[in-house]
Amino acid sequence: MASSGAPKDFGFGEDEELLRDLARKFLDEQLPVEKLRALVAADPEAVYERGEPSTWDEGLWKQIVELGWTGLAVPETAGGAGFKAAGIVGLVEEVGRHALPSPLISTLNATYVLREGEPDAAAAWLARIADGASATLAITDARGSWAAGDTDVSAREEGDAIVLSGRASFVQDAQKAELLVTTARLGDALLLCVVPSDAAGLEFERDHIHDLTRDQASIGFREVRIPTANVVSRDAATALERAWPSVLVTVAADLCGTSEWQLQTTVEYAKHRKQFDHPLGFFQAVKHPLVDVMIGIDRARSILYHAACCIDEGNDGAETAARMAKSAASDAGAYASDRSVQLHGGIGFTWECDVHLFFKRSLHNQLLYGDGTYQRQLLAEKLLA
């Protein structure tokens, strides 16, 4: 529960509203759904059968960098905007609502983790991100475990260098990121280090994935040598644990955004499509599920802002709130996705209809860092101890 001193508006004040509204306006203009479709879904065979790299708008990304979005989560001391989680969540909802293909989410998540490294060691990297470098987390093992210690990358020290070997799997937006924030095991310690994506010895293997609005890769580390200065923490588990509420909240915000798009798009369809001489929405078999989609989204969204507020307040309940938000957002996303296809009927099942773009982005995000059931298992350990 929120402590009694918690801000009534979740800390979502004028600045946050301004940022969100600017993001909405910018993305409405720059990435209407027709443009998104043309960008990522022009040729189903290209992505799926021929395995070509997923397409994205690098010009749009340059604009985003100029708008300073990469630096939003970077502390002011490191040259960033030091924005509150409440504000970033508002922006990410818009990103999800437009299914923006970009490394923004990954960069934000990498930033959250870097922020928990040793301040001196992390500052330079955070400054680079504030300057526009994209980044991503490369911390997951081949089993797809979301636990902090589970990495397949090991490190050894050689003079003032660190040599990394092994493999990081399920790396989000790997094709677009300039910096990899990586965990590596060194004896009993778990290092957190930054590896430039052009470092020698890195082998990118692109995953074939369903989501058309991002890419994912498994990255081989073949004796990758980095300066010791690239190690930002020797207790990566703690850094990840501290950053994790923010990471979960970011994905949950993206899910809330895609779900809201699914709701509104399906509602529009139900208003205009006629069946048996009535608009679809006349039928309770359409109306009531859409209401339940809305209820699910609102539950997730309210907990989301509560979680962001807990993060901003340094509240002990942040992890609980963030896992609740991810659980609720994953479940709401699953149901919104399900009904968006079903209630569009035959057309919703086709490539030409946009719902599949959001369906797949949502499905990916539902799974990423653990679905609803997974979050609830960890919550049970906290709440029912």
Add this chain to the structure above:
Amino acid sequence: MASSGAPKDFGFGEDEELLRDLARKFLDEQLPVEKLRALVAADPEAVYERGEPSTWDEGLWKQIVELGWTGLAVPETAGGAGFKAAGIVGLVEEVGRHALPSPLISTLNATYVLREGEPDAAAAWLARIADGASATLAITDARGSWAAGDTDVSAREEGDAIVLSGRASFVQDAQKAELLVTTARLGDALLLCVVPSDAAGLEFERDHIHDLTRDQASIGFREVRIPTANVVSRDAATALERAWPSVLVTVAADLCGTSEWQLQTTVEYAKHRKQFDHPLGFFQAVKHPLVDVMIGIDRARSILYHAACCIDEGNDGAETAARMAKSAASDAGAYASDRSVQLHGGIGFTWECDVHLFFKRSLHNQLLYGDGTYQRQLLAEKLLA
């Protein structure tokens, strides 16, 4: 899955159909719902506030005994009808559909357990049941555990007598049963023994329960002395394990019957009650849930007959099938109960409307011997080992 030699009709042949149809006709005539209401629900304060014994029709029970229903599950060698489970299930569905207040279900379940005792020791008791004695299982501890070994009754031997001490809880229809089939711990052994309900030292404490169509009690055993001949098995755990599929199937059949009553009664209401110038059933918010109630009942009912058939065939899959039947019937019963009240609207929430009689009987049966989730946990141990 059914083995390839399993009967296509679940063994539900002409005899079984005849028995079921006779039961339906008999109960339609003898216990229309108006009579049931007058019998058990004439005065809410009597049962609930003043804690008076639940009322039942002993004359009707005499007729049932004369029809031979108590002996249906008793083997022919012990003077019973030796009816197949498939047939008994058909009859019990009718019992559930009429919410018959009687010790029939308890007597059947006690019979199933006695059948698994030592044949010589059990024969006399089975013969008494075939002659019309009612019986019930007194095997549950105060925690309400459904596991075979969990009893609060202990035994000691004194010459050719056994002395029982302790307490049996959650005894169904205790007020109506003439014979208690009891488990008792004697050293490492778990005895199964028959205790006449008028034995000295028995103390009946009636439970206050919601279900108006049965009674339940906790029974204190204060140095209750029974002849050794009353011990029908010294390995009660095995006897219970063997009998358990039949016990679960009996309760599941009762649940299917009450659920079907709830479905048909709510459908009738939805046909005739008008709202906004349409019969209720016109609205998909009423129609579709009723269809889902039907689907749930049919799932449970089909698995139920499959389970009965496995029992009759001596199939190893009987326990799995029976637990599936109980799980499906409990879940279908919960949903049918829920919608029967909700879709009746305000009237469904009143004492004068019959739906609460079935709601409460169903709820009791959903819980009895473990609800859907509980059955699935035990199934997981079998199916996912």
Add this chain to the structure above:
Amino acid sequence: MTTTQRDYLVDWQRKCFDAGLVGADIPSEYGGGGHQGFQRIANQEMGRAGTPFMINIVGLNMAVPTILVHGTEEQKKKFIRPALRGDEIWCQGFSEPGAGSDMANQQTMAVPQGDGWVVNGHKVWTSLGHFAQWMILLARTSRDHKYDGLTYFLSPIEGHPGVTVRPLVKMTGESGFNEVLFEDAVIADALRLDDVGKGWTVAMTTLTYERGAAESAGGTSGERVPPIRQLIDLARKSFRNGVPAIEDPATRDAIVQRAIVAEGIRQNGRRARVPALCDHPMRLPLQSKVTGSEFSQDNAKLGVEIAGAHGTLYKLDRNAPDEGHWPLAYMNSYGHTIAAGTNEIQRNILGERVLGLAKSK
């Protein structure tokens, strides 16, 4: 509720009123505090302190705000202060046995006679009817128009000739609601609220307040204690499959699901007051009836399941956990999913008013 309990609660409301905790935002000329925005703070504080609920809930949440909007100066002067102070208890007369969710289908007739009306009809689901002095009454004054044939009255109840109040027994065997019969009961025309034929419009004002669509002008205390703690405690003392239910994974997942829904409801309430985070002003307020009532229902049902064999027991049983709370709460929860517009109707309203979908009826 016993008479003793009634007296205690009336006394409590009076003390709160005297302390300025009730009616704080009501104009002072009608007996209120004359403040703005005080009531919410008072409600929060009372909720935090876990004070008893306000017995005159219908008066505070429905009658007073409706009279403020539609009443004459005389009516405001006459009714508001006694309602705030708990001196006069109100009940609601919108439900009829034949009308169900179709509230416009009222059959209770009011026929003009002299400078009053003769009323005949049958109202049901009248909580507090046996304690009430007044009823907000919707009656038909014309059979020619469904909606425009309705008129709204402030009807005397207790001791009024031609009015009979009888208890309705709930499925649990408990009473708690009433039916009210009008047999040639006479109501003075001065007790008509707003014009003849405007009853539907007035009733919509009443329901707007009741459904939480607008701030309660009267104020009731009692944010309920979060029930998740109750479920956890129950799971600690119950057994399931040989282990304490609190260690059973299925039970754990179910409780956490409930905790998430609880957090959602709590944070919905917070977010509803942040306009920048609400695309549609009615989207969250109109959900609260559905989410709140189904939350309670699902909780109670889970409690029964956790209780297992003990879930069969009535509250008077010595072994019933939590004084038999769970099965009773489960059955009583249908009062909330059915009353004040079934949740099916609420979903229509949400789909139509918030999402803009075509009307289902």
Add this chain to the structure above:
Amino acid sequence: MTTTQRDYLVDWQRKCFDAGLVGADIPSEYGGGGHQGFQRIANQEMGRAGTPFMINIVGLNMAVPTILVHGTEEQKKKFIRPALRGDEIWCQGFSEPGAGSDMANQQTMAVPQGDGWVVNGHKVWTSLGHFAQWMILLARTSRDHKYDGLTYFLSPIEGHPGVTVRPLVKMTGESGFNEVLFEDAVIADALRLDDVGKGWTVAMTTLTYERGAAESAGGTSGERVPPIRQLIDLARKSFRNGVPAIEDPATRDAIVQRAIVAEGIRQNGRRARVPALCDHPMRLPLQSKVTGSEFSQDNAKLGVEIAGAHGTLYKLDRNAPDEGHWPLAYMNSYGHTIAAGTNEIQRNILGERVLGLAKSK
């Protein structure tokens, strides 16, 4: 499906036909086996042996039974044997882009000309359209009557002037369905099935067979392998919260839930053939589309969840479990919950035809 696969399946059907395993219950004068009750046994045996499916599924399950009921002697002689033998593949032309679930809302027009008809229109969701020689076609011959304005044709497809078949891409990026365009295509009047204006009645016959309401007169093999085993195998090799998913209690409960539904579907099929255990003859058969398609959907969704991070992978990814089956099956499952009358429409049908509730439209 590739041409090679098509050829293989056509060849397979031919061999089955020659062996008497297809069309066993069809009168021998039309090329069938002339038996009664043989087909079910043949189907069971083929199912048990896990044989390939019959490619001419539309011909066997829809066209043949409909022609047997409504066809002329010449039509029966001409069409049935080639359909049974797989020599002529059929597709279905009931769905249109604007019609949705309202099948009577056909816009494809057939206008009489000489001793034939000129057809213009647009059919969608035509599986096998690119391999088919014939289509069962529902077209409008009068705009004055919604239902009585429909007529049923047996239309040539492959190589027929004015008919264009184009693939439709599914949400998964795969093709598999087609759209079929009719542009001044001419159909001889001899290819009209039953009377002008009786198309709706004939189509109902077709759907009765498709919906499993009557025994398939043609017979298709391939009772699918129960998918619970697949889920268990997946859970054994997937990890969740640090343990194999098969040891995770939430996953275990979910799989067992699926197993119970699977058993229910299997035993429903068995019980549907025991009249003494079926109060209403259509109650179980009409459920099978809803239960079957939702079962597949729920299974696939569970598989994606169990796969966790691996659930994001497309079938061509080297690490995709089970060749990427789960997410593809999940998305493709909407084909089944939407096609052949959405499950919403199926629930209307069940509520109306089986439970006798008032029509919703």
